[in-house]
Amino acid sequence: MPDITRDEVAHLADLARIDLSEAELDHLAPQLSVILESVASIRGVAGDDVPPTSHALPLTNVFRDDVVRPGLTAEQALYGAPAQEQQRFAVPRILGDEQ
Amino acid sequence: MSGLTRHTAAELADALAAGETTSVEITRAHLDRIAEVDGTAASGGVHAFLHVDAEGALAQARAADERRAAGSPASALDGVPIAVKDVLATEGLPTTCGSRILEGWIPPYDATVVARLRRAGLPILGKTNMDEFAMGSSTEHSAYGPTRNPWDLDRIPGGSGGGSAAAVAAFEAPLAIGTDTGGSIRQPGAVTGTVGVKPTYGGVSRYGLVALANSLDQAGPVTRTVLDSALLHEVIGGHDPLDSTSIDQPLPPLVDAARRGATGDLTGVRVGVVRELGGEGYQPGVLSRFQESVDLMVKAGAEVVEVSCPHFVHALAAYYLILPAEASSNLAKFDAMRYGRRVLPDGADNPSAEQVMRASRDAGFGDEVKRRIILGTYALSSGYYDAYYGQAQKVRTLISRDFAAAFEKADVLVSPTAPTTAFKLGEKLDDPIAMYLNDLATIPANLAGVPGISVPSGLADEDGLPAGVQVLAPALADDRLYRVGAALEAALVDKWGGPLLDRAPALATNGAVR
Numbered sequence: 027m028p029d030i031t032r033d034e035v036a037h038l039a040d041l042a043r044i045d046l047s048e049a050e051l052d053h054l055a056p057q058l059s060v061i062l063e064s065v066a067s068i069r070g071v072a073g074d075d076v077p078p079t080s081h082a083l084p085l086t087n088v089f090r091d092d093v094v095r096p097g098l099t100a101e102q103a104l105y106g107a108p109a110q111e112q113q114r115f116a117v118p119r120i121l122g123d124e125q
Numbered sequence: 126m127s128g129l130t131r132h133t134a135a136e137l138a139d140a141l142a143a144g145e146t147t148s149v150e151i152t153r154a155h156l157d158r159i160a161e162v163d164g165t166a167a168s169g170g171v172h173a174f175l176h177v178d179a180e181g182a183l184a185q186a187r188a189a190d191e192r193r194a195a196g197s198p199a200s201a202l203d204g205v206p207i208a209v210k211d212v213l214a215t216e217g218l219p220t221t222c223g224s225r226i227l228e229g230w231i232p233p234y235d236a237t238v239v240a241r242l243r244r245a246g247l248p249i250l251g252k253t254n255m256d257e258f259a260m261g262s263s264t265e266h267s268a269y270g271p272t273r274n275p276w277d278l279d280r281i282p283g284g285s286g287g288g289s290a291a292a293v294a295a296f297e298a299p300l301a302i303g304t305d306t307g308g309s310i311r312q313p314g315a316v317t318g319t320v321g322v323k324p325t326y327g328g329v330s331r332y333g334l335v336a337l338a339n340s341l342d343q344a345g346p347v348t349r350t351v352l353d354s355a356l357l358h359e360v361i362g363g364h365d366p367l368d369s370t371s372i373d374q375p376l377p378p379l380v381d382a383a384r385r386g387a388t389g390d391l392t393g394v395r396v397g398v399v400r401e402l403g404g405e406g407y408q409p410g411v412l413s414r415f416q417e418s419v420d421l422m423v424k425a426g427a428e429v430v431e432v433s434c435p436h437f438v439h440a441l442a443a444y445y446l447i448l449p450a451e452a453s454s455n456l457a458k459f460d461a462m463r464y465g466r467r468v469l470p471d472g473a474d475n476p477s478a479e480q481v482m483r484a485s486r487d488a489g490f491g492d493e494v495k496r497r498i499i500l501g502t503y504a505l506s507s508g509y510y511d512a513y514y515g516q517a518q519k520v521r522t523l524i525s526r527d528f529a530a531a532f533e534k535a536d537v538l539v540s541p542t543a544p545t546t547a548f549k550l551g552e553k554l555d556d557p558i559a560m561y562l563n564d565l566a567t568i569p570a571n572l573a574g575v576p577g578i579s580v581p582s583g584l585a586d587e588d589g590l591p592a593g594v595q596v597l598a599p600a601l602a603d604d605r606l607y608r609v610g611a612a613l614e615a616a617l618v619d620k621w622g623g624p625l626l627d628r629a630p631a632l633a634t635n636g637a638v639r
Binding site: 030034035038041042043044045046050053054058060061062064065066067070071072076077078079080081082087088090098102103105106107109115117118119120 | 463573
């Protein structure tokens with residue numbers, strides 16, 4: 027039976043870049059276990075001879091002529107920015123303390 | 126022309142063409158109705174709308190009237206107002222996806238669906254409520270409070286497009302746009318007594334639709350009649366070079382198919398009843414309304430055959446692995462750097478971008494979204510990928526094969542749309558599995574990309590609430606949905622002696638405070 031521990035949820039949250047509170051971790055671990063248990067039935071349904079389908083329709087590359095055309099103005103692009111400076115997105119520091 | 130909000134879109138279009146009313150009158154009537162019954166989540170109103178754009182809608186209505194006066198309407202629906210699910214980008218109008226992380230965000234561009242609505246002259250009344258990022262079956266996962274079902278304000282309107290369905294059911298809008306990833310147009314349609322269509326995957330552009338799961342999402346019509354859905358589908362459908370998954374083929378004639386179906390003749394149509402969609406877990410009243418619909422189709426000349434789709438029992442599991450996997454990847458863009466809500470972590474002096482990202486995503490996403498992001502991250506992680514995600518993609522192949530085999534025996538497939546009528550608000554909120562089961566009958570179509578429609582099938586005996594019948598067709602044969610759907614609708618309306626929604630209780634007006 028698949029089981030997902032509190033530590034595993036914390037690790038997954040870390041990978042997904044979400045700070046979960048202690049209470050959220052307590053709450054989520056058992057819920058995810060129940061969900062995983064109910065979807066575990068899928069294991070073994072299809073054998074090696076069945077190809078996977080990632081998409082309902084056959085996909086082909088779509089091309090267009092490489093023509094210059096107007097895009098968003100800097101003002102439009104920055105409109106929803108939480109912070110901006112000199113026509114640029116202002117972001118918190120990217121490098122950690124040790125770098 | 127009186128009672129403007131009670132008319133169907135087709136009737137309103139005819140009245141506009143005949144000069145019996147104006148788009149401004151129609152639009153104002155719907156804005157008034159919204160003001161009367163919508164209220165807020167807290168006030169106990171329907172709360173179908175997150176944003177109402179009265180000024181914008183009236184300006185578009187005036188422009189529509191001018192085009193009519195000049196004898197050059199932009200389309201058959203020019204001047205008929207519409208509501209749009211808040212997951213589609215609308216230039217100059219807030220788009221939140223029901224999430225705090227996008228609170229106040231105003232897109233600088235229109236989704237293709239929205240651009241086509243504007244081009245066809247439909248005034249946009251506002252944006253409708255939804256489960257956060259379209260994750261849910263009840264619209265209770267909206268960060269802005271739930272929408273209520275106009276049939277019973279203590280019940281859910283379905284999800285994730287509960288706002289669009291409730292707006293149409295409550296006569297706040299004659300038409301609405303929804304999106305359907307696992308049933309989010311059809312299931313709300315079923316529980317609110319409205320018509321909902323999920324077109325063939327790729328038949329309506331996804332450009333500007335904030336993605337939940339790219340390989341499953343599909344925008345489509347929410348209306349009160351099958352003909353109205355066909356009219357709207359023809360406006361929004363067709364190839365879009367901005368969406369690489371858009372099908373480069375003309376739409377089949379949908380309005381013609383609906384008109385043909387409305388004559389009530391289904392001679393020569395083979396209807397397949399899917400054995401796996403209609404047993405355990407289905408409410409008796411929903412099943413008996415479904416059986417009645419099948420009997421009416423037989424009376425209309427259809428030949429009914431039973432078909433088996435043995436892998437449908439695994440559809441729910443495959444869906445709840447594929448969807449979170451795609452969602453966890455799609456929602457990675459909400460990182461608080463270029464747009465959306467930015468939250469600084471507590472107690473961190475000079476926090477890093479990563480710390481800000483973590484804090485913002487914790488504060489900005491609701492429980493269901495976090496649950497699915499974590500689940501998707503798990504399904505995609507090394508060591509589990511083959512057992513879960515890889516298997517789910519193979520099951521998808523098996524489900525497509527089931528459909529292909531079934532469509533050899535039948536022109537369309539039918540089932541109840543949702544296993545139950547609308548449940549009470551809060552009833553399933555802490556039980557994700559019970560909530561997910563609502564999409565049991567609708568999910569296979571999304572996994573295989575085939576189109577589906579939900580038509581109201583009547584009221585369940587035990588609770589007097591609406592149920593729906595689902596019709597599925599092969600990919601690109603959307604016209605079959607409209608033919609069969611319209612024939613069924615005609616027979617049912619005959620039987621009821623009028624539209625089902627006429628039986629819904631009147632809503633308290635003015636402030637909608639109970």
